Amino acid sequence: MLFDRVKPLDAILATAEKKGLHRTLGAFQLTMLGIGAVIGTGIFVLTSEAAQKAGPGMLFSFIVAGFVCAVAALCYSELASMVPVSGSAYTYTYAVVGELLAWMVGWALILEYAVGASAVAVGWSNHAVGLLKGLGINFPAALSNADALMAKAQLAFGAAPSADLTTALQVGGWVNLPAIIISGLVTWLLIIGTTESARVNAVLVAIKILALTLFIILTIPVMNAENFKPFLPTGGAGVFGAAASIFFAYVGFDAVSTAAEETKNPQRNVPIGLIASLSVCTIFYLLVASGAIGAIGAQPEMTAGVSLAPGSAEMAGRCASVVASGAIEPLVCSKEALVHVLDTIGWHKVGRLVGLAAVLALPSVVLMMMFGQTRVFFTMARDGLLPAKLASVHPRYRTPHVVTMVTGVGATIAAAFLPVGKLADYSNSGTLFAFLMVAVSVMVLRVINPGRHRPFRMPLVWIIAPLAIVGCLGLYISLPLTAILVLPGWGIIGLLVYFFYSRSRSYVGRGMMHGADEEEDIAPPVPGTL
Numbered sequence: 001m002l003f004d005r006v007k008p009l010d011a012i013l014a015t016a017e018k019k020g021l022h023r024t025l026g027a028f029q030l031t032m033l034g035i036g037a038v039i040g041t042g043i044f045v046l047t048s049e050a051a052q053k054a055g056p057g058m059l060f061s062f063i064v065a066g067f068v069c070a071v072a073a074l075c076y077s078e079l080a081s082m083v084p085v086s087g088s089a090y091t092y093t094y095a096v097v098g099e100l101l102a103w104m105v106g107w108a109l110i111l112e113y114a115v116g117a118s119a120v121a122v123g124w125s126n127h128a129v130g131l132l133k134g135l136g137i138n139f140p141a142a143l144s145n146a147d148a149l150m151a152k153a154q155l156a157f158g159a160a161p162s163a164d165l166t167t168a169l170q171v172g173g174w175v176n177l178p179a180i181i182i183s184g185l186v187t188w189l190l191i192i193g194t195t196e197s198a199r200v201n202a203v204l205v206a207i208k209i210l211a212l213t214l215f216i217i218l219t220i221p222v223m224n225a226e227n228f229k230p231f232l233p234t235g236g237a238g239v240f241g242a243a244a245s246i247f248f249a250y251v252g253f254d255a256v257s258t259a260a261e262e263t264k265n266p267q268r269n270v271p272i273g274l275i276a277s278l279s280v281c282t283i284f285y286l287l288v289a290s291g292a293i294g295a296i297g298a299q300p301e302m303t304a305g306v307s308l309a310p311g312s313a314e315m316a317g318r319c320a321s322v323v324a325s326g327a328i329e330p331l332v333c334s335k336e337a338l339v340h341v342l343d344t345i346g347w348h349k350v351g352r353l354v355g356l357a358a359v360l361a362l363p364s365v366v367l368m369m370m371f372g373q374t375r376v377f378f379t380m381a382r383d384g385l386l387p388a389k390l391a392s393v394h395p396r397y398r399t400p401h402v403v404t405m406v407t408g409v410g411a412t413i414a415a416a417f418l419p420v421g422k423l424a425d426y427s428n429s430g431t432l433f434a435f436l437m438v439a440v441s442v443m444v445l446r447v448i449n450p451g452r453h454r455p456f457r458m459p460l461v462w463i464i465a466p467l468a469i470v471g472c473l474g475l476y477i478s479l480p481l482t483a484i485l486v487l488p489g490w491g492i493i494g495l496l497v498y499f500f501y502s503r504s505r506s507y508v509g510r511g512m513m514h515g516a517d518e519e520e521d522i523a524p525p526v527p528g529t530l
Contacts (some may be wrong), residue, residue, distance in 0.1 A: 049421040056228045080456075097440065097508060128178050219291030342354060
């Protein structure tokens with residue numbers, strides 16, 4: 001039977017207790033962890049991507065994406081308080097609907113975290129290059145993006161030649177060197193580990209909040225109502241398409257539940273951390289987006305009445321042509337949207353400070369993304385579904401160095417050649433599947449185990465959980481076609497790995513509900529490596 005391997009909740013809790021991680025995090029640290037993981041590339045970079053898809057209507061997109069995340073957060077809160085162990089959606093699915101779907105969720109989380117880390121690395125690169133330019137240092141375009149490479153690939157696969165593609169070939173780059181550098185540095189930091197990184201993360205969160213607050217204070221007073229017209233230039237489809245991309249701006253709050261096994265009093269602190277971090281981020285997003293639109297406008301670039309795809313070679317070529325003509329760069333073309341807005345309205349020095357804040361803070365988001373994946377890998381290896389050596393611990397640094405290196409190499413390759421918008425969409429496809437399975441697990445568990453103690457009991461479960469499922473499906477089908485296809489393609493690879501390797505080695509399948517005591521290689525990373 002394909003769906004007969006369910007790991008009992010009691011066995012999961014027993015395994016975590018026996019091989020668990022040291023509990024050191026409280027509600028405040030979890031909230032800071034959530035805000036630190038959420039506020040990053042999404043608001044600093046994807047504002048321009050969203051504007052290209054929906055124009056000023058991206059305000060609705062933030063609300064739609066935030067609502068889906070809110071109902072998913074409630075589902076996460078109930079399960080995380082009941083099952084305070086490492087592994088996030090993978091562990092919850094294993095306990096409720098079985099090993100096969102749990103494997104697929106874990107496999108999707110790999111897509112979320114690794115590709116998400118790549119997207120943030122590209123966002124950091126854009127701000128770093130912009131900051132250097134503000135200091136009078138022009139970083140070579142050939143080494144700061146891969147627009148020319150994308151244009152050449154499109155032409156090779158039969159795309160019709162156009163002026164925009166020709167411009168992208170002439171002025172675009174071939175590889176994103178800064179993104180490679182930051183991915184490599186974060187990988188190294190995760191390998192050597194640091195017990196003080198949670199405190200550093202709290203400082204970086206404060207820097208990001210301060211920068212966004214300053215942006216809001218300077219842009220809201222100069223808002224012009226005319227910049228919001230037309231409000232929906234691409235209609236409802238554009239709003240939902242932007243919401244599907246903007247969803248990446250909220251991704252990260254599930255990292256709070258991933259750290260549940262390292263949390264003091266998780267039954268109380270995990271729900272607080274999840275909901276508080278999501279609420280703070282939503283308020284900031286709406287205020288920042290309103291300030292950006294009202295200050296300089298946010299109308300998309302169009303061709304024959306259709307908006308160009310953000311991140312495409314055509315879009316890169318169009319933006320290069322607009323700038324070359326002497327016109328002010330539109331918001332939709334900027335790779336450092338908030339800095340560009342402040343520059344345009346005359347706050348050049350403050351804009352540089354906001355860019356500096358992004359350069360300082362975004363690496364912490366890359367770190368959190370990679371950290372989340374190592375935790376998922378660690379838990380899957382603890383269940384026998386991945387090789388124990390993959391989660392082996394460095395003898396000196398006491399961190400899972402092998403899986404960290406694998407993650408780092410994959411994230412670095414993706415960041416080197418793909419634009420931030422496409423990476424964000426690919427990551428979203430895996431995230432939405434994981435969130436959907438969490439909502440399903442909540443409902444199934446209410447039916448099969450209604451009497452189990454729920455420290456956080458989600459209200460209106462038969463309304464909220466179905467809303468989460470419908471919302472995730474709606475955002476998924478609103479993604480670009482290539483992003484929609486990434487999930488089943490990645491899933492097929494995962495199924496091959498599962499049936500040819502993992503299924504026969506599963507501890508649950510071999511009747512070892514508590515894991516394998518002899519697998520001493522599967523040891524927890526050093527506590528506090530956040």
